[in-house]
Amino acid sequence: MTASPPDDRSLPLRERKRLRTRRALADAALRMFGEKGFDATTLDELVQEVEVSKSTFFRAFPAKEAVAIEAETEVWTAYLALLGERELSGLVITQLRDCLADAVTRLDPAWDDRYVATRRLILTAPALLAYVDSYRTGVEDEAVSCLAGKLGLDADDLRIHVLAQLTTTCWSVSARAWVRGDAAGGRAALLARLDQAYRSIPASLELTVKGPPR
Amino acid sequence: MTASPPDDRSLPLRERKRLRTRRALADAALRMFGEKGFDATTLDELVQEVEVSKSTFFRAFPAKEAVAIEAETEVWTAYLALLGERELSGLVITQLRDCLADAVTRLDPAWDDRYVATRRLILTAPALLAYVDSYRTGVEDEAVSCLAGKLGLDADDLRIHVLAQLTTTCWSVSARAWVRGDAAGGRAALLARLDQAYRSIPASLELTVKGPPR
DNA sequence: GTAGATAATGACACTGAGTCTCGTTTGAGC
DNA sequence: GCTCAAACGAGACTCAGTGTCATTATCTAC
Incomplete structure (x- = not known):
């Protein structure tokens, strides 16, 4: 454990x-x-x-x-550290995805089990859910500051806010599905889900209601 | 007041x-x-x-x-109510934008001042910031459920999560700038900022690092 | 109007998280 | 060993939030 x-x-x-x-x-x-x-x-x-x-x-x-969400904070601490060091080039959203993927890859081997236990716990306690929400907002804010600095943009620039949030959203949905499936496939499966999530972002903006709903 | x-x-x-x-x-x-x-x-x-x-x-x-963030909850209560009633058609993200804009338009005339006071307060109290964060997550979750139902999609579908979050992100950035400028221009200025925010979403995904950062 | 059902209120005791102070212990550096 | 700084333990304290119960006020039916 x-x-x-x-x-x-x-x-x-x-x-x-x-x-x-x-x-x-x-x-x-x-x-x-x-x-x-x-x-x-x-x-x-x-x-x-x-x-x-x-x-x-x-x-x-x-x-x-x-104390209950150590496994969650480990991911984001690593993510922010990598983002801080990294020399950015190319599409920013791709860089963020890579930072997160790298962070996950470098985590302690025992992290998987602790993370599953943590997420299960969060589902049972509203106070934990709220705490994680505001924690992630803090991570997004740090990512925004970091990006603003590296890109020479204003910290209010909507684009970097969107990118920082998309990253946590992709994680959120991917990790939830991974945990629900008992972390089957291990870390590799998680990374695959994460990649798939990023790839489906553009389709989100084009999501359209076809005929009448029912 | x-x-x-x-x-x-x-x-x-x-x-x-x-x-x-x-x-x-x-x-x-x-x-x-x-x-x-x-x-x-x-x-x-x-x-x-x-x-x-x-x-x-x-x-x-x-x-x-x-009790300190009544002005904030009023916006989202109206937004969710409108979203629930609405017959969706066309681009989903446009529908969400319209719901939010309509919600703002219908608010009490005295809302402006209360909202400015509320946002100022939030900047001074970390507990309030955390509370707003988790409150908004709750709103996003309700919007996701609503959309999943109306569109016949799975509630885990990443696309509707992205759309629900983009809406709150656009609001967040727009409202912050509006309040910082003392709500100059009134409700119309807020709506203009909001519209501008939505229009700059596609550019976010394409944000690219040009040359070496410095 | 009056009576009885119903819902909101106030008073009060209680739990538990988080803060603060201060005296004691323990590892670091010479 | 000796000194200094940092971490620790003990315990008092504040305050948000919960639960109980008697009291009061409103609603409804007659």
Whole structure:
């Protein structure tokens, strides 16, 4: 269920402990929320299970919701990092697609299972759904700033907003379908769905009502 | 600042009182949040000002955030209602644009000022921003269901998700610019911006990086 | 009008997330 | 080892949001 503990000896001990606590919290949260439900599990129960104080929890995560969606944030953190480094050329939407695909490819091998568990959880808790929504808006805003800088455009330029949102929309629909099918086909299947989603964007704009609806 | 009180004698007295309380809460909230700040104003202060109990508040609004964004919900409630009634024909994205434009046109004359105040408020309170984000996602989901039904498509069809999101994105960018310019030009200027936003969607997909960025 | 059904209200206790303060511990650097 | 800074634990506190129940006000039928 969890990624291997942080044994990276290059990191200072203090940092390693911090990460270990963070992982322990995320793992316990995913398990306990899955068993008892997100709302029914209190933070006190969670921190008691992991044997840390509530203070420590809030130093590691900004909110109860955040600890439940680690798998989601990992994707977008990687995506934004790649987008920041990347030298853009050609169609911007293609570049965004590639950043997202690269981000997914580089994720920890254990990510798949955690992501499925996370998405399942989100379906059961409205608070989590709302949290993910606003989190993604934050990602879109960062992507917009980044693109505005790289392209020398105004941050209000509608075009980059549209592109940033299309990216999260494609992810949203693709990932939902992938999780619903129990992540069958693994990471490759997810990437295939994602690619297919991007390819069907142009058809969206041309969607037309044929005859009378019924 | 506020719309005229509900004098519609056709409504039963009980309903009229309910609406009057609702209005009073929304008006006081917009004023108090604007003066003291959203976070610094407690619900107890608000309900004391309007002379109702906290119970009554939560019967009228699902959350503290909701009372602050009435002007935003009015737009989308009208939009979804129009979309539900409408007999669709031709380009779907055009139909959505028309629904939104019609919704804006039919709003209360006092809406402009309330909306400007609301958007200004949102910029100062992260909690409000998050609330609006998830609210809009809810609107998008309803629009998707509606479209899926009317078009006989699967609710997972990416195309209708894209269209529903493009609508809220166009609104978002247009309204932000309109408010930043102090709503100059009134409702007509907002509609013009909205139309311009829709027209620039196709160019988004073709956005290309020319030479090296710098 | 009056009576009884019904719905909204107010008061109050309670839960739990999130903040803040402060004294203690622990790893980092010399 | 010793010192400094950072992370930690403990606990008090604020406030949004929920649930219960008695009270009040409106609606409906007569």
